[in-house]
Amino acid sequence: MRVLSVSVRDFRCYEAAAAPLGGGLTVICGPNGAGKTNLLEALYFGCTGRSCRTVNDREVLRFGSRTARVVVAAEDDVGPHEFSVGFTPGEAKRMTHDGAPVERLVDLPSRPLVSVFLPERLDLVRGVPALRRAHLDQYVAALWPARAANRSAYAQTLAQRNALLARLDHGGSRATLDAWDERLAAAALALMEDRAQASSELAVAFAEIAAALGLEADPEVFYRPRSQAGSIEEFQAELRQRLSSDLERGFTEHGPHRDDLVLRHGGRQLRTYGSQGQQRLGLLALLLAERRVISRYRAAAPLVLLDDVMSELDRDRRHALVKVLLNDGGQALITTTDEEHVPFVEGSDIALVAVGEGSVLIPQAPAGGVR
Ligand SMILES: Nc1ncnc2c1ncn2[C@@H]1O[C@H](COP(=O)(O)OP(=O)(O)OP(=O)(O)O)[C@@H](O)[C@H]1O
Ligand SMILES: [Mg+2]
Incomplete structure (x- = not known):
């Protein structure tokens, strides 16, 4: 199962936004407070039906909004798939798989598996x-x-x-x-x-x-x-x-x-x-x-979401991490404030998504240290 994109509505700082994912490593880049971690969280939310940062779903609802919604588009050998989660406070969460309501996304035998690194997970x-x-x-x-x-x-x-x-x-x-x-x-x-x-x-x-x-x-x-x-x-x-x-x-x-x-x-x-x-x-x-x-x-490696890992690693270890991620295959996503922190690896599958202060995400042609 390969994740193609995530779309959000009234999720955290995003009113409406969509971001594509590359087949290999996707780098989410932007200044502090731009919405990088929120985007990573949205992916997790859309794949599992819950947040990786909080047990209180209300926190993901954009301030002043009524309903938060995340849609994850994916594909496998059979064809395209869609997973969606809608959250309105006071109501049961609404989750769907290819348009059909499901009780729990995590119980689906075929859904994108995700594995997440957040600084607080050092616990x-x-x-x-x-x-x-x-x-x-x-x-x-x-x-x-x-x-x-x-x-x-x-x-x-x-x-x-x-x-x-x-x-x-x-x-x-x-x-x-x-x-x-x-x-x-x-x-x-x-x-x-x-x-x-x-x-x-x-x-x-x-x-x-x-x-x-x-x-x-x-x-x-x-x-x-x-x-x-x-x-x-x-x-x-x-x-x-x-x-x-x-x-x-x-x-x-x-x-x-x-x-x-x-x-x-x-x-x-x-x-x-x-x-x-x-x-x-x-x-x-x-x-x-x-x-x-x-x-x-399993049919596919879990999608790895790595939040803010680069700034804490030295140069050689940043290189080593990108190499491991690329060599192992499967999809990975890294957030970073500085695209230079993600080292260029010749001929590799690295996509860059820039996150701005507004609510729209702009996929960019790779530049600088990222290809
Ligand atoms: N429920 C919410 N509604 C609206 N905005 C929110 C909500 N929750 C968080 N925010 C805001 O979203 C913004 C982006 O947060 P996020 O954690 O994604 O930033 P970031 O790009 O990861 O920054 P950093 O580089 O500092 O980690 C912050 O300004 C935050 O206050
Ligand atoms: Mg962050």
């Missing part, structure tokens, strides 16, 4: 494990949509076991707990297997891309499960060992809801010891490695 590298766990599960779901069910099955079973733990003192039965332990163990093993398999594929791509981006000293990513169990019985035994402390706490302490995805370089966690630049490279390498693996399983 993924330096924040709590729960963020990386959720991200890992999203990546598993992007790789193998059917396996998303394993994640929710585990969460549901865990909630049931926790409810039972809380009741045990008041007449809940041990036999019932044993039955739930077995179900929880089965769900846990399936989830851990998905995460482990997805992470091991990721490890190779991450090491390669991180090194190419100039993250020195053996960059690595690996899955760190809490449980060492290799079978349902072993997981049940782990649960039994911790039963008294679980009863004290009133919830299940052990299991894949405590796992982490570890990013390291030089044997040390980026989360704790990485510089800001190294953490940024780690996050970029993670997103691009996921894209590389996903493109092997």
